[in-house]
Amino acid sequence: MEKPYNEYSREGIEIHTDSFRDDTLLRTGLKLNHLRMIVAIEDHGQISAAAEAMAISQPAASRMLSEMEAIVKVPLYERIARGVVLTSFGSALAKRARKILLELREASREIGELRTGKGGSVYIGAVTAPAISLVVPAIRRVTRNYPGIAINIQVETSNVLARELLAAHHDFIISRIPDELNPRLFAAHELGVEKACLIVRNGHPLLEKGVVSLKDLPGHDWVFQPPGTLLRRRVEDVFLAAGVPLPENIVNTSSLLLTLAVVCKTDAIAPIAVDMAEFICGQTSRAGEACILPIDFDIDVKPYSLITARERAMPPSARLLYDLILEEGRRGT
Incomplete structure (x- = not known):
């Protein structure tokens, strides 16, 4: 259990609470x-990974700490079995450090935009369906x-984008x-429900059935x-709720391009997302060899929602696109 800060010492660190001033650091x-x-360190949980992210050696990272x-x-x-974890002091410093670095990034961005005369830049992330229908x-x-x-x-996926x-x-x-x-x-505005579908190649045996049921699916590759x-x-919940065995022959990938390649060349x-499927299946390229089952x-x-980090201001260019996407989302509801 972490000791109160005025009693805690490690490796010769002595704490004197009366010596701190606003500009001490x-x-x-x-x-x-x-x-x-x-x-x-907070992002990676390992000194070696943090060093790699900063393009310095691990001994240099340890000295910096x-x-x-x-x-x-x-x-x-503190050191743990798989790396390191920040103390409450480290977490407090990391929280403020992240905000300081963000403000400096935004200052650099704003100065660059003023210098070049450009209208600004926006950095956004989206899951597949709203990327097509809203963004x-x-x-x-x-x-x-x-x-x-x-x-x-x-x-990308929500897990990646949120981080x-x-x-x-x-x-x-x-x-x-x-x-x-x-x-x-986070601060979030809900925009809509993502609907998904199943795609197969043109000429897939299941297309001969007309409308396919869950019980027709487990024996196939996925x-x-x-x-x-x-x-x-x-999808797994849909199978389980209906009492249908889960698919067993599975290729796992987060790549849409690889997904399409496997679907178009096999019986998988x-x-x-429906929005993505409708876009792909309407193309005249090889991707158009896939169709909705x-x-x-x-x-x-x-x-899905339009999400920002709480207490973080957006630059004007980002706010402009944010408002347009919010308008598109409300128009579609």
Whole structure:
């Protein structure tokens, strides 16, 4: 159990509570690289991984941590079986460090935009369905009216996107808040429910049945997102609720391109978002060799939301795209 801070000492660290002033950390030499290191330790949970993220050696990272503890005069981390974990002092410092680094990133971004005369840049993440149904129409509107804005998009699972948002890699995301993360860290506006379907290649034997039932599916090969992802869990829940055996022959991949390649070249079945399926199956490329499999059951996934990190301000360019996506979402409900 962690001791009160005025009684805690480790490796020669002595704490004198009456010696702290508002500018103590600045006067005693805390640097930006120290802030980057404490954030990297929180993100990776290992000194070696934090060192790699900062492109320095592990001994250099260890020295940097020792410097930080000497400056703040409290223990910032503890060693555990699989790496390190921040103490309450380290967590408090990491929280503030993350905000400071974000503000510096935004300052650099704003100065760069002013210097080049561009209209700004936006960093967003989205799960597949709203990336097509909401982000693309909003991008069309914003680039038509504000052609100088640079838009950067990552399409990934909710688990990845939420952590990227907390790490300040995105201005906002369109996804779900993972169960394992504290919802108090986010602000969210629900936009809609993602509907999924099953795709197969043209000429697949199941297409001869007309409308397919769950009991027709277990014996076939499948392409799924990795275990634990939301769409996969939802499809598995549909099977379990109906008392139908789960598929056994499975290829696991988070790559949509690889999913399509496997589906088009084999008799495998894959669940994907309806918006994505309708887009893909309407193309004249090889991707268009896939088609939607008619089924007599629904695959409704957990609602997705427009999510920001709580207490973090967005730059004007990001706010503009955020508002347009929110408008698109409300129009579709």
